[in-house]
Amino acid sequence: MIDWLLDPFAAPFMQRALLAAALAGVNCAVIGVYIVQRRMSFFGGALSHTVLPGMVFAFLRGLDIFWGALGAALATAFGVSWLARRREVGEDAAIGVVLSGMFALGVLMMSQVNSFRDFNALLFGSVLGVAPADLILTAIVTVIVLIAVGLINKELELASVDPEYARVIGARPDRMRTVLLVLTALSVVTAVRVVGALMATALLITPAAAALIWARSVGIAMLLASGIAAFSVIAGLIISYQFDFSSGASIVLASTACFAGSWLARAWRG
Amino acid sequence: MRYHATCGGHHAHESPALVFQNVALGYPGADSSVLSGLNLTLDRGRSIALLGDNGSGKSTLLKSIAGLLRLRQGKISVLGHAVGQCHHQVAYLPQHRDIDWDFPISVQRFVLTGLYIHLGWFRRPGRVQRKAAAEILDRLTLTSLAERRINELSGGQQQRLLLARTLLHGADLLLLDEPFNAVDAENRALVRGVLRGLKAEGKTLVTATHELDFGEDFFDARFRLTDGSLTEEGAP
Numbered sequence: 313m314i315d316w317l318l319d320p321f322a323a324p325f326m327q328r329a330l331l332a333a334a335l336a337g338v339n340c341a342v343i344g345v346y347i348v349q350r351r352m353s354f355f356g357g358a359l360s361h362t363v364l365p366g367m368v369f370a371f372l373r374g375l376d377i378f379w380g381a382l383g384a385a386l387a388t389a390f391g392v393s394w395l396a397r398r399r400e401v402g403e404d405a406a407i408g409v410v411l412s413g414m415f416a417l418g419v420l421m422m423s424q425v426n427s428f429r430d431f432n433a434l435l436f437g438s439v440l441g442v443a444p445a446d447l448i449l450t451a452i453v454t455v456i457v458l459i460a461v462g463l464i465n466k467e468l469e470l471a472s473v474d475p476e477y478a479r480v481i482g483a484r485p486d487r488m489r490t491v492l493l494v495l496t497a498l499s500v501v502t503a504v505r506v507v508g509a510l511m512a513t514a515l516l517i518t519p520a521a522a523a524l525i526w527a528r529s530v531g532i533a534m535l536l537a538s539g540i541a542a543f544s545v546i547a548g549l550i551i552s553y554q555f556d557f558s559s560g561a562s563i564v565l566a567s568t569a570c571f572a573g574s575w576l577a578r579a580w581r582g
Numbered sequence: 583m584r585y586h587a588t589c590g591g592h593h594a595h596e597s598p599a600l601v602f603q604n605v606a607l608g609y610p611g612a613d614s615s616v617l618s619g620l621n622l623t624l625d626r627g628r629s630i631a632l633l634g635d636n637g638s639g640k641s642t643l644l645k646s647i648a649g650l651l652r653l654r655q656g657k658i659s660v661l662g663h664a665v666g667q668c669h670h671q672v673a674y675l676p677q678h679r680d681i682d683w684d685f686p687i688s689v690q691r692f693v694l695t696g697l698y699i700h701l702g703w704f705r706r707p708g709r710v711q712r713k714a715a716a717e718i719l720d721r722l723t724l725t726s727l728a729e730r731r732i733n734e735l736s737g738g739q740q741q742r743l744l745l746a747r748t749l750l751h752g753a754d755l756l757l758l759d760e761p762f763n764a765v766d767a768e769n770r771a772l773v774r775g776v777l778r779g780l781k782a783e784g785k786t787l788v789t790a791t792h793e794l795d796f797g798e799d800f801f802d803a804r805f806r807l808t809d810g811s812l813t814e815e816g817a818p
Contacts (some may be wrong), residue, residue, distance in 0.1 A: 529691070533686055
């Protein structure tokens, strides 16, 4: 049994996959707690789709897709923020417009290439193909996200629970929101490498949603969500290796199972 | 590192607590003003009531003093500063519905947010702040609930929690929006006592309320908001 669990991680590429996925899982889980609690899951979901044109552009130009995805994610974050602030349209409508436009642009760019199969890694992830340089980038993003959250967690928390009071004391909840959007963009970009553009939302939302069912504070929710994300990554990679399943889908389904278990346990406990 | 607009500690002690000069207020996107032609001078240490029906503009007026609404016209001076320039001296008790009560935060941590204005960016509450928060919770008989999540409190307990945070802010000017909201009969006396204590300390109190169950002589003046304007009751 122990061999069955450990064998998948004997090869260096699997070790890199484990580390990259765990780091992406942790930074997504930490940011995801605020995204879920502030009812911004739609934005998180949109972000993972709107990175597509940036990734395709980078792919077609022979650049690292990380930078393409990051550019598109930041453009989405600032675009949605700007549109919503102008008040002509509601934030959910702004997200819907940007999401569909960006995704269609990505599909249009993909259609200029002969085969959609070239883009499998972008859509469904390529965690097994993580290079040492990707791992370093993911680690840097994780450190940035964790330090940023550590520094401004009390303001993020206040801006979430009582944005009016945050404004009254000059803690700038609008800026906190922008910072949160940028951190979300960074996290989603690392998740896209692991599970692909179509499933990156899962790493952002599912572990956090599972943790928030039980957590009594933001800090505990972040720890729990990180644990669930790490467990999902390990379990997903083992299942993917042993049964020859897609690694991204296995990780996402493992986290979905964690959510289902968490929800059922809570419902049973009452 | 201080938050935005804490007036750098330059306090104009001789200035009135509040001066309204021909002020018009309204919400962004709305064509008409909720209130207009407001003129008022309130000296420090005074306690006034803002009375009026639902939608008459009581909360709007408080929000404008708290710096939450841009003025459409005129000027508001708060403790000698332009509105929104001296946040640490202005505490605001919001209406109950303005809070996300489902957010996972404990009673103790919530009340500590009243001290964030004095901590500023990056500093976390320490032992001194936690002790101050514990004393305030004790004063409002919330100590036994300190570790509970805020959504586990009753409406009246949540209202006392908001009042506890407002007290911890330690401001000279307090803006209180329906402070008795959801407070049961047993705890009304407690809240009344706390508010009277603030008045005795020389704080300036502006209270939006439907009722006048604050005890005799609590209010130095009563203003009624009707049809978008402000008139002092009993004034000639």
